[in-house]
Amino acid sequence: MYNSNDMANRHLFRTIVLQTLFQWDMRDYKNVEIPSYLDYIIEFFNDAPVSDKVDMQKLIVSIAKKKLVLDEIIEKAAPEWSLEKIGIVDRNILRLGIYELLFGDHAAVPPKVAINEAVELGKQFGGPKTSKFINGVIGAVYREIGEPGKDMVTRKKINEIPYE
Numbered sequence: 001m002y003n004s005n006d007m008a009n010r011h012l013f014r015t016i017v018l019q020t021l022f023q024w025d026m027r028d029y030k031n032v033e034i035p036s037y038l039d040y041i042i043e044f045f046n047d048a049p050v051s052d053k054v055d056m057q058k059l060i061v062s063i064a065k066k067k068l069v070l071d072e073i074i075e076k077a078a079p080e081w082s083l084e085k086i087g088i089v090d091r092n093i094l095r096l097g098i099y100e101l102l103f104g105d106h107a108a109v110p111p112k113v114a115i116n117e118a119v120e121l122g123k124q125f126g127g128p129k130t131s132k133f134i135n136g137v138i139g140a141v142y143r144e145i146g147e148p149g150k151d152m153v154t155r156k157k158i159n160e161i162p163y164e
Contacts, residue, residue: 011120013052014096016041018121020060021092031064063099070095073102077140078133090130093121097138102145111142111149 016038023037024030038057042050063070071083074094083091097118100109109117115138122130142148 009052011117012045013056014117014121015124016045017056017059017063018089018092018096018125020056021063021095022088024060024064025088025092029064029067031061034060034064059099062103063095066099066103067095070098073098073141074137077137077144087127087130089125090122090127090133093118093126093130093134094137096121097134098141101138101141106149111147115139115142 019041020034020038023041024034027033027037035057038053038060042053074086074091075081075083078086086094097114100114100117101111104114115135118138119131119135122134126134
């Protein structure tokens, strides 16, 4: 889905998707307006990967189509929080993160990356407790589905070189 392996571009991609989902949520989930919301958000990012616009729109529309399922999962994973009590930013970070976790291409976005990216969006756009809340809810979903990719080996770290 992502045209670039560059982490900054992937983060920008998700940022634009999140902000578009925010517009969609704020404006009563008008699916037909998603392309105009996306255009509006892209307009404000000078370095937006416009070449990724089609992929962004596909992801947003896919999340919109699975809204009811995603919201039900969120409510089950955070039983003490009704969807209405969850802030709009947090709610949409959860939708994006859980969508990537459950329905995304795990070869392109491994489950741990989906969780980490959602937590990072929470740190950037949410309140002081958002990242812990996001991590807790998506972590619960991850454990519920059996922790796929848990044993995946990440890129090997470069050996430390003594300073001397």
